Amino acid sequence: MKRVRVIISGRVQGVGFRYFVQEKALHFGIKGYVKNLPGENVEIDAEGDEMQLDRFLAACRRGSLHARIDDFIVQKIPVFGYTRFRIRHCSDF
Template sequence: MPLERRRIFFSGRVQGVGFRATTTWLARGFDVAGYVRNLPDGRVEAAAEGDSAELDRFVASIQSELGGFIRELDSSTERIDGPTFTGFVVRR
């Protein structure tokens, strides 16, 4: 399966509520690698690599677990030749 990278921006009440920690914890259940970080404008950015179906399940799990804090989700996808990330971490 071809790998892809998703860059997802979450807005709403997503900072200061354990969003990054929960996203990192959820990532452990999926074959994805990447990062999550707070942005100065109040959004949270997640970047994840994996196959399309696995990324769909990962994003759905974030929405299921943290949906009460998310007002809007904006996602973009790009194909990649190979993995760039190792593990899934919180970036500062």
């Protein structure tokens, strides 16, 4: 099991990118969340089997049809134990 936090910049807000990430998470069996950050970045907090997580991250790095990924920063962090993947709002804690 592995967990990462990813900060993505580019054209990733207002183009359906969070829904794309959620779809990929469900496809690869990844747990965690995706949310818009203030400004123009998106944060992904994801955990799962290392191989599946790597595949998920590769798909996210390619981006959705209307997104443009300028920067994709991945930081490994301790496993949390998420039970599902969801889209969070900036105000969610």
